[in-house]
Amino acid sequence: MDNMAGSKSSLNIAVNISVLLMVLLWLIPTVGLFVSSFRDRDQISATGWWQAPFSVELTYRTRADADPVERGDGYVIEGNIFATEEVAESFAAGESSISAFGSRGNAPAEFAAGTTADFGDGETLLVEPDGSYVYSSPNEIGSRGPRIYFEAETPPQFTLDNYRSVMAADNMDQAFMNTLIVTIPATVIPILIAAFAAYALAWMDFPGRGLLIAAVVGLLVVPLQLALVPLLNLHNKIGIGQSFLGIWLAHTGFGLPLAVYLLRNYMVGLPRDIIESAKVDGATDFQLFTRIILPLSFPALAAFAIFQFLWTWNDLLVAKVFLPSDDASKVMTVKIADDLLGSRGGDWGILATAAFVSIAVPLLVFFTMQRFLVRGLLAGSVK
Structure with a gap:
């Protein structure tokens, strides 16, 4: 009787409670950061954020x-x-x-x-x-x-002075624009390249396809730090050095293996009948890719876009290596680390505010695009 259709599992309540606890655990640091961003520095040093009302x-x-x-x-x-x-x-x-x-x-x-x-x-x-x-x-x-x-x-003291200090910091607006200039192309470029590569590895037969798939999987385990210096030397030799073009290509190279791997595995699982029917009707590979594969793969594309955007926006190491150190080229993470953290190391209110300001855009992107993650596998394939 327990396995009858329509009956709920006895573990349903336990699963719901576990999910709720996990959500709360993930939210606690964000809530603490948000509360601390409005508190005075001395009060932050004296008590935890949960004691802020006292x-x-x-x-x-x-x-x-x-x-x-x-x-x-x-x-x-x-x-x-x-x-x-x-x-x-x-x-x-x-x-x-x-x-x-x-x-x-x-x-x-x-x-x-x-x-x-x-x-x-x-x-x-x-x-x-x-x-x-x-x-x-x-x-x-x-x-x-x-x-x-x-x-x-x-x-208890709650103030907006921390936000005024962060937003009014020298060249903070320029750092925000630089972060967008770096993040948007560094998200779009690897998705475009990986989508074409994933389709070829999933649905096109050509010699060496298996070796290419193995190479992509092998690149997943290469540490990013291992390639920083050789890649920067290569950029200097070809003339792009420390520039926005250089960091776009760097983020593209570091993100491509995972993008190709995820999209290829997703595309392999698409219904073969739809693709074979399109080929029988005379569709070319490009038409098949643009009119069938891409619409069906949109949830996977959106998922990787979210992760790539978050990684690129929050990146500090690659930005320190592939961008000039002048104020005109700093992104927000470098600006916070060099200026706010360097000169205000004990001002926890400023640091909490700067961190919360920096995650505002990634949170907006995530909550805007997360609905695409739950779309059906065949979304858009049936009129």
């Missing part, structure tokens, strides 16, 4: 900048730490609470909030949890008040 305990440094007042035999400075010029912006989003304070950078939490710290020579400092402070000194206080270090619960 307050964060951070250490700050400020200076008592209120005017000193003479009182009795000494001088006093009173005010609120949260209102001092150096940290006021960090606490503009809401109320905070101070847990500890100190007068030295190596001991920012030396004294608990609400207690009076005695620094000797009659100098004392009292900092309350609400941020109010009183500094007393028997001597006249100069124009600059004392340094105060403190730990405070900082409200």
Whole structure:
């Protein structure tokens, strides 16, 4: 009874749960990257992205900048730490609470909030949890008040400053255009060449076809890094060196083996009856390829186009080798690695934002073309 037509397998629920868990596991890094791109650098360093809605305990440094007042035999400075010029912006989003304070950078939490710290020579400092402070000194206080270090619960901060910094970076718009200039031809060219080659290897009889198929399979295991230097030397000899034409041909060469292999295997599985009927009706190989094979192979072509686009867009190594190092020729991955990562190595908010900006276009391409992956094998063959 369990195998009757129309009945569901007992493993159906387990399969659905497994797929859901896999989707969630794949989404978690993207969600974390997205949340981190809106957070402040210090808060990212202190807590994980899943704690973004909650307050964060951070250490700050400020200076008592209120005017000193003479009182009795000494001088006093009173005010609120949260209102001092150096940290006021960090606490503009809401109320905070101070847990500890100190007068030295190596001991920012030396004294608990609400207690009076005695620094000797009659100098004392009292900092309350609400941020109010009183500094007393028997001597006249100069124009600059004392340094105060403190730990405070900082409200969560979400900002668009990271995106403004990335989008306004020098030549970032040029890097975006360069990435498109590299990626689109490097995706289209190997697909065109591989489609013709795959048809020939799948449906045309000629001497040495088996050896060519074996050579294509063998090229799949050649490491990309092994061919970088010889290929660059070849480009320099023929005059294309480090240029857009050179990187187009490089990506084409690196992508062709997999493209030919995938498309050839797909085309071999197409219904032989349709192809033989077209040949009986007098169709040439070119007509057969353009009017029957290509429409039926569109799901495979779209699948490889997605993967090739993603690989090329996210590429760093090939772009570093086959493109000039000047700003006018940098793609986004090189721009992020050289400029943002090089000069802002500890600014995780900037890096998360740059990474998310760089994957926006590949995500758009994937969600736009993924519907072609589920088309039927014979899509378009029946009128």
